[in-house]
């Protein structure tokens with residue numbers, strides 16, 4: 001291949017290498033990012049704590065209720081056992097029993113609420129568990145896919161770099177120097193094709209002398225944008 005064509009191929013390769021570098025650093029960032037899993041794990045921990053708290057609350061209330069029932073049983077035995085005969089003592093006992101019954105009704109309502117809360121907390125915990133498992137599985141699959149893509153890109157980059165070195169060896173040094181000088185100044189497009197007598201990138205009609213240089217495969221520059229011109 002004549003060197004002007006090599007220069008065009010070099011530009012293609014360098015552009016592709018830039019894209020590869022960009023994608024590789026994006027992949028690196030994504031490989032380090034496990035925030036979704038961390039978040040799902042934190043959610044599960046919070047839901048487990050909430051569930052345990054709700055279970056404890058229900059147990060506490062059940063215990064309270066049991067204590068009231070025991071007291072009620074005892075006062076019932078005394079009230080109807082026939083051993084207490086003093087009217088005043090009986091009246092006190094009746095009042096205490098009545099108050100215990102009222103207390104029992106209140107605690108029973110609280111227990112019902114606690115049971116509902118406990119069931120809800122258990123359901124939320126199950127959902128959090130499932131979410132973590134799904135997130136973890138998806139994350140692992142994504143990591144695997146990213147690693148495979150990274151390996152493919154790295155292999156491709158090695159091939160391109162080899163081809164690049166071979167191409168550069170056949171391009172005149174002054175053209176390479178211009179190419180490198182123009183690269184950052186042209187947004188990574190230092191070489192343009194001459195189309196007829198016009199620059200394929202900026203559209204300027206070039207001088208006849210410039211066109212002849214291009215045809216003779218000599219180093220030539222666009223009279224408009226100063227890019228390297230090739231046929």
Ligand SMILES: [Zn+2]
Pocket residue numbers: 192199200201202203204222223224225226227
């Ligand atoms: Zn131009």
